[in-house]
Amino acid sequence: MNLHLRTLKPQHETRTRILDAAEELFMQHGFEGTSMRLLTSKAGVNLAAVNYHFGSKDALIEAVFRRRLDPMNAERIAELDRLEKSAAGTAPAPERIIRAFLRASLAMIEDAKGGGRNFIRLLGRAYTEPSKPIRALIGQLYGPAMERYKSAFQRALPELAHEELIWRMHFMFGTLAYTLAATDTVQLIAGCKPEDRYDAKLLEERLTAFLEAGLRVPAKAQSTVKKAA
Amino acid sequence: MNLHLRTLKPQHETRTRILDAAEELFMQHGFEGTSMRLLTSKAGVNLAAVNYHFGSKDALIEAVFRRRLDPMNAERIAELDRLEKSAAGTAPAPERIIRAFLRASLAMIEDAKGGGRNFIRLLGRAYTEPSKPIRALIGQLYGPAMERYKSAFQRALPELAHEELIWRMHFMFGTLAYTLAATDTVQLIAGCKPEDRYDAKLLEERLTAFLEAGLRVPAKAQSTVKKAA
DNA sequence: CTAAGATTCAAACGATCGTTTGAATCCTGG
DNA sequence: CCAGGATTCAAACGATCGTTTGAATCTTAG
DSSP states (O other): OTOEEEEEHTTTTTHHHHHHHHHHHHHHHHHSSHHHHHHHHHTTTHHHHHHHHSSSHHHHHHHHHHHHHHHHHHHHHHHHHHHHHHHHHOOOOHHHHHHHHHHHHHHHHHOOSSHHHHHHHHHHEEEEEEEEHHHHHHHHHHHHHHHHHHHOOOOOOOOOOHHHHHHHHHHHHHHHHHHHHEEEEEEEHHOOOOSSSSHHHHHHHHHHHHHHHHHOOTTTHHHHHHOHH | OOOOOOHHHHTTHHOOOHHOOOOOOOHOOOTSSSSSHHHHHHHHHTTTTHHTSSSHHHHHHHHHHHHHHHHHHHHHHHHHHHHHHTTSOOOOOOHHHHHHHHHHHHHHHHHOSSSSHHHHHHHHTTTTOOOHHHHHHHHHHHHHHHHHHHHHHHHHHHSSOOOOHHHHHHHHHHHHHHHHHHGHHHHHHHHOOOOOOOHHHHHHHHHHHHHHHHHHHHOOTTHHHHOOO
């Protein structure tokens, strides 16, 4: 039966090559801007391989997201589980929750030579993608983790109205998505060049400080804000 | 030759119809996802009209951005001028600067029936657009306003290191861009529906409170963050 | 009115898109 | 070893893309 163990290596090698090439090219040229001919050429596989292994281009796009996003959000949830376990009943500080949320994304950025960095930038784009199915997929893959973090923040910030928290998480999500996606846009604000490669640890400190302050600040004119019927 | 004073109404009507249709379709389907045939059909003009009036599809994309972004950033700068004039030498409070920056974007959102709302969402996408020329154009159009606001913030927050400010403005920009672009993604965080139409005033309060807190918070471990310039 | 430039029109151009096909080749269980 | 499913391959499919063309129509100055 298993006399030849090497059978497992080439079994999915074509799939992996396609996914890797797709990750990079989708990031560089977008989904519609990446042709199957360019993609398969870069992957070193036949043109028909994508349709054979994935069925269609759309199915490939979904596979690209699932491959990274499933374990990423699982890790996000595991990180929160660990945090809450160690807090033993009491609500963890907002800063700890923020760091737990950021970690999975920032870890991927340090995976410089792997495709992690490419994917994280691709992901940042996907939130504002015109295509409905893609946005729906992203939402579906993020859903469970979002629910967990929402209730965690709710316990950590009990004085914040529910609707207010939703919006602030929305802001937080936007900051993270944009920061990771538009890396080379930093220099648009200043003549400052992107200089050195991303320092994930430094970025985590900056993001955490910024986001925690924004999340914790008391809502302005809460009374007037609440009334909006 | 072309110094003739023609009737102004029909002179640019085709151009305007094309720009309006492009604004809406680019938002719905993206740049590459919008074909000239669909676009000209929606605009009610001939297929060749785009190439006749704008030269190419890429030039049309640029015209779509210029039409709104030029006056928008001019207004942003005028708002800041007014603010600094009224402050008479002293540095305006960060909150005032933030509101001055947000106002131009939020005003467009209230332009519900006009294309303003469409454009503002389209703009949010452009920052993470794969196409280099588009990102370069956006950066060029935003440049002057960005410089002015950067020095305004620098005077208002003198204790903040230059590099730190750059990043926080980047975060701020991201929050705004994402919030405006991914409007229907709010419900991904909560089961909360987009409910009522955008209340620009309420959104301004929420954004200002969040952003001001994030901008003003002291930098963590400033000594280690500063490292070498 | 007439001539000439500005604009619109239907039609077609060549290129490229995602996908399909059927034969060739590889791999593996028996 | 051989049979048969899995995979790869070159080639082609029909559709759609952005753009171009040249004649028809509109607009306006003289």
